[in-house]
Amino acid sequence: MNAVEALGLTKAYRMGGATVMALDGVTLSIEEGDFVAVVGRSGSGKSTFLHLLGGLDRPSGGEIRVKGEALSSKSPDQLAAYRRQSVGFVFQSFNLSTTMSALQNVELPLLLDGIGSWERRERARELLDAVGLDERRTHRPSQLSGGEQQRVAVARSLVNRPALLLADEPTGNLDSETAREVLELLQRMNVERKVTIVMVTHDRPTADQYARRVLEFSDGRVVSDIEKPRTTPLAQEG
Amino acid sequence: MESRPQGRDGACVSRMRLSDTFRFSLANLVQRKLRTALTMIGVAVGTGAIVLMVSFGVGLQNELVNLFESGESLLMINVIPFKFNLFAGRPRAQKMRPFSDDDLKKIAAVDGVQAAWPDLQLRLRYEVDKSGSTTPVYAIPIESLTQPMRDMLVAGEWWDGKRQDVVVSLELLRKVKARQAGTQGEQHDAPDPTITPAEAQTFLGKELSFVFGGSEGGEGTSSATPPPGLAIDGPDDKGKRRVKCRIVGVYDEVKVGGFDSGVYIPYPFGKLLRVIAPPQWRFTEEGGMQPMKQGEYLSIIAKARSIEEMPRVIERLEALEYNTLTVKDLISVIDKFTLALKAGLGCLGGIGLLVAFFGIVNTMFMAILERTREIGMLKALGARDRDVRRFFLYEAAAIGLLGALAGLGGGWLLSMLMNLLARTFVLKGERFANWHLFQVSFWMAAGSIAFGVLVACAAGLLPAIRASRLDPVTALRHE
Numbered sequence: 001m002n003a004v005e006a007l008g009l010t011k012a013y014r015m016g017g018a019t020v021m022a023l024d025g026v027t028l029s030i031e032e033g034d035f036v037a038v039v040g041r042s043g044s045g046k047s048t049f050l051h052l053l054g055g056l057d058r059p060s061g062g063e064i065r066v067k068g069e070a071l072s073s074k075s076p077d078q079l080a081a082y083r084r085q086s087v088g089f090v091f092q093s094f095n096l097s098t099t100m101s102a103l104q105n106v107e108l109p110l111l112l113d114g115i116g117s118w119e120r121r122e123r124a125r126e127l128l129d130a131v132g133l134d135e136r137r138t139h140r141p142s143q144l145s146g147g148e149q150q151r152v153a154v155a156r157s158l159v160n161r162p163a164l165l166l167a168d169e170p171t172g173n174l175d176s177e178t179a180r181e182v183l184e185l186l187q188r189m190n191v192e193r194k195v196t197i198v199m200v201t202h203d204r205p206t207a208d209q210y211a212r213r214v215l216e217f218s219d220g221r222v223v224s225d226i227e228k229p230r231t232t233p234l235a236q237e238g
Numbered sequence: 239m240e241s242r243p244q245g246r247d248g249a250c251v252s253r254m255r256l257s258d259t260f261r262f263s264l265a266n267l268v269q270r271k272l273r274t275a276l277t278m279i280g281v282a283v284g285t286g287a288i289v290l291m292v293s294f295g296v297g298l299q300n301e302l303v304n305l306f307e308s309g310e311s312l313l314m315i316n317v318i319p320f321k322f323n324l325f326a327g328r329p330r331a332q333k334m335r336p337f338s339d340d341d342l343k344k345i346a347a348v349d350g351v352q353a354a355w356p357d358l359q360l361r362l363r364y365e366v367d368k369s370g371s372t373t374p375v376y377a378i379p380i381e382s383l384t385q386p387m388r389d390m391l392v393a394g395e396w397w398d399g400k401r402q403d404v405v406v407s408l409e410l411l412r413k414v415k416a417r418q419a420g421t422q423g424e425q426h427d428a429p430d431p432t433i434t435p436a437e438a439q440t441f442l443g444k445e446l447s448f449v450f451g452g453s454e455g456g457e458g459t460s461s462a463t464p465p466p467g468l469a470i471d472g473p474d475d476k477g478k479r480r481v482k483c484r485i486v487g488v489y490d491e492v493k494v495g496g497f498d499s500g501v502y503i504p505y506p507f508g509k510l511l512r513v514i515a516p517p518q519w520r521f522t523e524e525g526g527m528q529p530m531k532q533g534e535y536l537s538i539i540a541k542a543r544s545i546e547e548m549p550r551v552i553e554r555l556e557a558l559e560y561n562t563l564t565v566k567d568l569i570s571v572i573d574k575f576t577l578a579l580k581a582g583l584g585c586l587g588g589i590g591l592l593v594a595f596f597g598i599v600n601t602m603f604m605a606i607l608e609r610t611r612e613i614g615m616l617k618a619l620g621a622r623d624r625d626v627r628r629f630f631l632y633e634a635a636a637i638g639l640l641g642a643l644a645g646l647g648g649g650w651l652l653s654m655l656m657n658l659l660a661r662t663f664v665l666k667g668e669r670f671a672n673w674h675l676f677q678v679s680f681w682m683a684a685g686s687i688a689f690g691v692l693v694a695c696a697a698g699l700l701p702a703i704r705a706s707r708l709d710p711v712t713a714l715r716h717e
Contacts, residue, residue, distance in 0.1 A: 056618060095714065
């Protein structure tokens with residue numbers, strides 16, 4: 001089954017007097033459990049695509065379906081619920097709350113979803129344990145390294161057991177060694193938790209190395225779509 | 239994806255719990271302790287100012303009402319020659335007809351009236367121990383003796399109304415004592431504040447004479463023939479005639495909130511004295527003054543049989559085209575006056591809260607600016623617009639609540655301090671021993687807290703709406 005289906009997706013922005021097409025008729029589908037990298041230069045539309053997938057923005061035209069459900073028909077509250085329950089975000093600059101501990105940060109999506117405190121704690125600790133940071137759960141982001149902060153962010157993005165993990169340049173602020181750790185973590189989560197990952201990156205070698213499928217965007221269009229053979233454990237299962 | 243309870247429109251019904259929202263907001267406040275504290279101080283100053291100002295209005299109202307509202311005084315109906323309305327121009331612009339003995343009879347005959355008597359006040363010369371001056375003299379019937387009047391006696395007792403007995407004020411005895419002390423020295427009428435109730439006791443049984451005629455002229459001079467039944471001496475070699483009375487009681491004018499000295503005499507005795515006393519004066523319809531004739535009265539006092547009958551008695555009197563004035567009317571005037579005072583003072587205090595209002599608006603907008611990325615992150619994680627709105631509204635409300643609590647405490651302490659200062663420097667003496675010019679009531683306290691929270695919420699509303707409408711994509715890019 002397809003996790004994501006995009007049909008003739010467009011997104012236009014008004015800039016000054018001119019209309020800029022950030023996305024210009026994107027049609028594609030992403031299989032459930034896949035690890036897809038989206039590459040392209042700045043302004044190619046890859047981040048816009050990610051925002052539309054995450055329900056943070058609405059397309060100007062076309063349709064986007066996640067697990068068969070059309071996002072464009074959702075009300076703002078329904079879109080918020082979709083983000084709470086079906087999507088996990090990992091950002092380039094981590095976007096952790098600096099006033100909260102690692103554990104509280106991981107709990108946040110569950111807090112927003114009205115989950116009781118006991119269940120929140122259990123699930124957040126399980127995720128922190130999975131990313132290897134349980135013993136640092138009481139630390140604030142400022143007391144953690146960049147790699148650790150991004151691992152907390154990955155734990156946060158998975159705590160609501162999403163169908164879709166959207167990562168926007170997740171290694172952009174990390175050194176190469178730490179970046180490797182985070183990418184391996186994403187890969188592991190993709191395999192272990194069978195979560196579909198869509199990762200935006202401008203680093204082609206990274207995309208080639210870690211993703212099973214690489215989509216290249218240019219001027220709001222998909223200009224190349226390269227898939228590796230399904231040799232991963234996920235593919236064998238699927 | 240987990241299956242979740244779905245609403246009718248397909249929206250997932252799970253949402254952030256209010257208790258979690260509140261804790262989340264509080265945690266944010268705690269993170270910004272200094273700014274929160276400074277903003278709170280603004281609210282505290284505003285609320286404290288309102289509490290202090292309004293407590294003054296309430297205290298003044300209560301003390302003034304207490305002054306008038308006591309037991310039997312509520313039974314007294316003043317029948318007056320003009321319509322009592324403090325807010326409808328000067329009374330003398332209205333028809334001012336003095337009352338006659340006929341009026342007195344008609345009023346006394348009204349159903350529910352226990353007794354009626356004219357308001358008979360004279361100004362007479364008097365002598366005690368050869369020392370004399372002038373004093374107001376109040377002639378009242380024995381029926382008019384209310385419990386507060388009985389309570390104001392500090393020595394002796396009230397007359398039985400049958401003889402030429404008088405009850406005098408402590409103030410009058412002070413003046414007598416002061417004059418005796420200064421007879422040979424400089425002439426001064428300053429009251430001697432050191433007279434005690436025990437000293438007053440020594441005046442009981444002494445003679446007080448009302449003096450008429452004589453070469454000194456002025457007040458107390460009358461050429462009228464004394465009526466039969468009035469025991470009067472003289473004239474002596476100076477042409478003075480004296481009506482000798484016995485002091486049977488001494489009252490403390492302070493206890494009824496009075497400031498003037500005076501002498502109380504039985505009404506029948508007063509009626510006889512009036513014949514030879516200088517006339518009372520009244521305003522005429524043209525605005526001039528005119529001496530009153532015998533059998534003319536400025537006002538008549540009717541005492542109702544019971545509180546329950548008061549409204550009907552007043553109705554019946556008004557049906558006879560008499561204008562009435564009761565303690566309740568006075569109290570309603572006090573209430574109106576103090577309401578205006580409270581509103582005025584409250585507005586003055588409100589200026590502080592208005593300043594605090596803008597302080598909160600500023601603080602909240604700053605917070606939004608600082609936390610724009612965080613708002614974007616929260617929205618990306620699935621916070622609804624109304625969740626974001628609530629975060630900021632609750633923060634504002636918490637600032638308001640804590641500030642109002644601090645302001646209430648501060649205002650209350652200040653009001654106690656003001657009471658102490660007022661009693662120490664302004665309202666000195668026994669007269670004001672139990673006065674609390676600043677009074678903080680439960681409802682005022684509850685109201686001020688509610689008001690503080692309300693103002694804070696109003697101040698937080700616009701920033702909260704602004705925050706909730708932030709576009710998540712733009713907010714996440716915010717530096």
